[in-house]
Amino acid sequence: MRLTVTPESLLEWIALKINLVPLPLLHAQIFPIVGKAVLEAADKGIFDAVHAGKQTVEEIAVECQLHPKALRELMGLLTVLGYFRCHEGRYTLTRISRRWLLKNNEESVFGMMVFNNRVVWPWLDQLGKYLQTGEGIQYHDHLTTQQWAYYQQAMVAATSTEAKEFGRKAPVPKTATHMLDIGGSHGQHSVALCRKMPHLQAVILDLPQAIEQAAPLLARAGMGDRVRHQAGNALTDDFGENRYDIVLMSSLAHHFSDKQNREVARKVAKALKPGGVYIVNEFIRPESDGEAGAVGTNLVGSSMDLFYGLTSTAGNYSIREIQSWQTAAGLKPFKVKTYLSIPGRAMVAAKK
Numbered sequence: 073m074r075l076t077v078t079p080e081s082l083l084e085w086i087a088l089k090i091n092l093v094p095l096p097l098l099h100a101q102i103f104p105i106v107g108k109a110v111l112e113a114a115d116k117g118i119f120d121a122v123h124a125g126k127q128t129v130e131e132i133a134v135e136c137q138l139h140p141k142a143l144r145e146l147m148g149l150l151t152v153l154g155y156f157r158c159h160e161g162r163y164t165l166t167r168i169s170r171r172w173l174l175k176n177n178e179e180s181v182f183g184m185m186v187f188n189n190r191v192v193w194p195w196l197d198q199l200g201k202y203l204q205t206g207e208g209i210q211y212h213d214h215l216t217t218q219q220w221a222y223y224q225q226a227m228v229a230a231t232s233t234e235a236k237e238f239g240r241k242a243p244v245p246k247t248a249t250h251m252l253d254i255g256g257s258h259g260q261h262s263v264a265l266c267r268k269m270p271h272l273q274a275v276i277l278d279l280p281q282a283i284e285q286a287a288p289l290l291a292r293a294g295m296g297d298r299v300r301h302q303a304g305n306a307l308t309d310d311f312g313e314n315r316y317d318i319v320l321m322s323s324l325a326h327h328f329s330d331k332q333n334r335e336v337a338r339k340v341a342k343a344l345k346p347g348g349v350y351i352v353n354e355f356i357r358p359e360s361d362g363e364a365g366a367v368g369t370n371l372v373g374s375s376m377d378l379f380y381g382l383t384s385t386a387g388n389y390s391i392r393e394i395q396s397w398q399t400a401a402g403l404k405p406f407k408v409k410t411y412l413s414i415p416g417r418a419m420v421a422a423k424k
């Protein structure tokens with residue numbers, strides 16, 4: 073998927089075609105304010121206020137304790153972006169904002185908005201320094217307790233939709249009984265598989281600070297002992313031998329270096345039973361030669377590559393790179409599955 077500039081008239085089409093429009097101004101002047109406007113609107117509770125029946129700028133301003141003039145400007149932008157409809161000064165939600173931005177909706181990305189607004193946005197200031205030094209923020213080493221809470225809530229929000237598709241599509245042995253979910257946080261991927269496979273139980277290995285915040289999020293799924301947390305560190309812990317039918321590592325490889333991912337794959341291979349499957353679920357870095365096919369050349373994969381470089385020094389990996397860790401560990405790559413709901417992501421699966 074791509075974000076493109078769409079002309080609204082023939083003249084605009086011609087202007088774009090002959091390179092008369094300074095596109096860098098759109099990227100650098102318009103996109104940042106668009107992003108921050110959506111984040112602030114969610115964080116300030118504007119979508120929920122409108123959902124609760126506050127429809128005029130004055131009503132929303134009182135409800136959310138905002139300045140009416142500033143709010144009017146924000147509502148104008150959000151309406152152009154398709155988050156609100158406005159008729160005679162009264163705002164209503166569109167299907168996009170109703171599905172994705174209300175705080176308590178099952179699929180809502182609200183938690184991600186709060187994390188991005190309160191924790192991630194200031195990190196972007198450090199991109200220049202990262203480009204000069206190559207040293208990322210390594211945020212797992214610096215989060216406060218409150219920021220760990222925002223982080224774990226954000227992970228739930230980011231994966232509610234993906235986890236359902238993962239549960240339907242993940243290429244796992246039908247008779248699997250034991251699963252290890254490395255860096256599994258909220259456990260939504262494991263929960264989705266366990267709901268589908270009645271004999272499966274899962275261990276979610278994560279850092280202690282994460283589990284402190286993620287435990288209540290996992291408890292909401294009501295899986296009892298079938299999906300349980302285990303505090304640890306994937307870089308230093310041993311995963312055991314011949315224990316698991318499925319090992320998943322979702323959105324953690326991008327925090328680890330190539331060398332660390334190779335070592336994790338080696339430990340996973342030892343921990344898998346014969347016929348067991350190791351799935352690396354990740355944003356995929358486009359291959360420079362474009363060979364990665366459907367997920368190889370997309371905006372999401374490229375921007376997340378830079379983002380993870382900035383935030384953890386590592387970054388995304390290509391499908392070939394992920395498969396090379398699996399192969400070096402003695403596993404046989406056998407399937408790559410992409411997502412319909414989340415562009416740029418894939419499950420890269422290998423078998424023992």
Ligand SMILES: C[S@@+](CC[C@H](N)C(=O)[O-])C[C@H]1O[C@@H](n2cnc3c(N)ncnc32)[C@H](O)[C@@H]1O
Pocket residue numbers: 212227228231254255256257258277278279282304305306307321322323324327
């Ligand atoms: C980006 S989140 C992904 C969460 C979840 N797997 C998902 O796909 O939504 C990365 C998770 O890995 C955990 N993590 C980071 N470093 C880790 C390590 N060395 N060992 C175990 N877990 C780690 C973080 O605490 C966090 O919960």
